[in-house]
Amino acid sequence: MLRKYLDQGGFLFAVNCCNGAGFHDGMFELVKRLYPGGEAELKPLPPSHPVYRSEYLFTDPESVKLYGVDFGCRTVIIFTPEDLSCLWNKWMKQDPPDRPLGLKTMIIRAMKIGVNVIAYATGREPPNKLDQQSLAEQGGAEDRVARGLLKVPKLRHSGGYNDAPLAVRNLLLAVNRSFPRTASTRPIELPATDPALFRYPVVFMHGRNRFDLSAGENQAAATVPGQRRPAVR
Numbered sequence: 001m002l003r004k005y006l007d008q009g010g011f012l013f014a015v016n017c018c019n020g021a022g023f024h025d026g027m028f029e030l031v032k033r034l035y036p037g038g039e040a041e042l043k044p045l046p047p048s049h050p051v052y053r054s055e056y057l058f059t060d061p062e063s064v065k066l067y068g069v070d071f072g073c074r075t076v077i078i079f080t081p082e083d084l085s086c087l088w089n090k091w092m093k094q095d096p097p098d099r100p101l102g103l104k105t106m107i108i109r110a111m112k113i114g115v116n117v118i119a120y121a122t123g124r125e126p127p128n129k130l131d132q133q134s135l136a137e138q139g140g141a142e143d144r145v146a147r148g149l150l151k152v153p154k155l156r157h158s159g160g161y162n163d164a165p166l167a168v169r170n171l172l173l174a175v176n177r178s179f180p181r182t183a184s185t186r187p188i189e190l191p192a193t194d195p196a197l198f199r200y201p202v203v204f205m206h207g208r209n210r211f212d213l214s215a216g217e218n219q220a221a222a223t224v225p226g227q228r229r230p231a232v233r
Contacts, residue, residue, distance in 0.1 A: 001192055001193045001194075001195075001197065002034065002192045002197075002213070003034045003035075005197050005198055005203075006034070006071070006076040006077070007071075008198065009201070010076070010197070010198070010200070010201065010202075010203065011076060011077070011078075011121040011201060011202045011203070012076065012077045012078075012155075012202075012203055012204075012205065013077075013078055013079075013117050013118070013121065013152075013202060013203070013204050013205075014027055014077065014078070014079040014080075014204070014205050014206065015079070015080050015082075015083075015084050015085045015167075015204075015205075015206040016079075016080065016081045016082070016083065016206070016207075016208070017083060017085050017086060017160060017163045017164055017206045017207055017208045018083055018086060018163065018208045019081070019083055019208075020159075020160070020207065020208025020209055022159060022207075022208065022209040022210035022211075023159050023160070023206070023207040023208050023209055023210065023211060024081050025210065026159060026207075026209075026210045026211050027042065027067075027079050028042055030213075031069055031077065034069075035069070035071070039071075040069050040070065040071045040076075041069065042067050042068070042069050042077065042079060043067060043068070044065075044066070044067055044068075045061075045066045045067065045068045045075070045078070047061040047062060049061070049066075049068070049075070050120060051066065051068075051075070051078065051116055051117060051120040052064065052116065053116075054116045054117075054119040054120040055112075055115050055116050055119040055178055056112040056115065056116055058112075058113075058116070064080075064082075064113055065080055065081050065082050066078055066079070066080050066113075066117075067079045067080070067081070075120075078117050078120075078121075080113070082110075082113075084110040084113060084114060084167075085163075085164040085167035085168075085206045086163075086164050086167070087106055087107045087110035087111075088107075088110055088111065088114060088164065088166070088167040088168075088170045088171045088174075089164035089165070089166045089167045089170065090103070090107055091107050091111065091166075091170040091173075091174070111170075111171065111174045114171045114174065115171070115174050115175055115178050118150075118152070118171070118175050118183075118202065119175075119178070119179075121201065121202045122150060122201055122202060149181075149182070149183060149184040150172070150175070150182055150183040150184065150201070150202070151183070151184045151186070151188055151200055152168055152171075152172060152183070152188075152200065152202050152203065152204050153188040153189065153190045153196075153197070153200050153203050153204070154168055154187070154188065154189050154190070154203075154204050154205065154206075155189075155190060155191070155192050155203055155204065155205040155213065156189050156190065156191050156192075157192070157205065157207060157211040157212060157213050158209075158211050158212045159207035159208065159209040159210055159211025159212075160206075160207040160208045160209050160211075161189075161205060161206070161207050161211070162189075163206070163207060163208055164206065167206065168187070168204055169185045169187065172184070172185045173185060188200075190203070191213070191214075192213040192214075193213075193214065
């Protein structure tokens with residue numbers, strides 16, 4: 001399902017949380033499964049990649065650790081081994097008075113990197129201006145993308161998908177500061193096998209441990225009263 005989503009115009013933004021070696025290695029394994037035979041691979045993005053200037057200009061792109069999967073004429077996956085999501089999770093409208101200046105600087109930088117990835121993935125256009133016809137035709141769920149608002153679901157998995165629970169919300173608040181009234185901050189969680197995936201131009205995942213994307217279905221089942229939770233592989 002995820003490969004089909006990417007082939008039809010979707011985009012995956014993945015972040016390694018808390019410098020977890022398991023999630024880091026798992027991302028490379030995931031790409032190998034999605035693109036067997038080496039038809040595409042996860043490799044460092046070159047300094048000339050437009051993501052480094054899509055909203056904020058990074059004059060030293062070599063200092064930003066971004067890996068990407070190029071398939072066809074576009075980058076369909078961007079992964080960072082940097083712990084951006086924990087920094088997004090720490091963002092506040094008003095910094096605590098005792099927050100170190102160095103931490104403030106790290107949070108601002110992390111926000112700018114995240115906004116750049118979202119800006120690249122969407123072309124700085126809200127969903128109603130994106131070419132989503134083929135994506136929407138594949139979606140079977142009732143939850144639809146509101147006109148004019150970007151929604152970024154979080155993929156459920158077994159490797160700590162919600163370890164930084166405020167990360168996506170805070171990142172989308174930063175997107176709205178750059179592009180006013182662009183993004184909805186309402187949390188959405190989906191397993192990678194949900195047909196509703198096709199309704200969103202960008203999906204997000206992070207974690208710290210090795211993961212099983214199929215476990216997202218098991219976690220969803222656990223929330224249904226009276227339904228037995230299947231074993232997680």
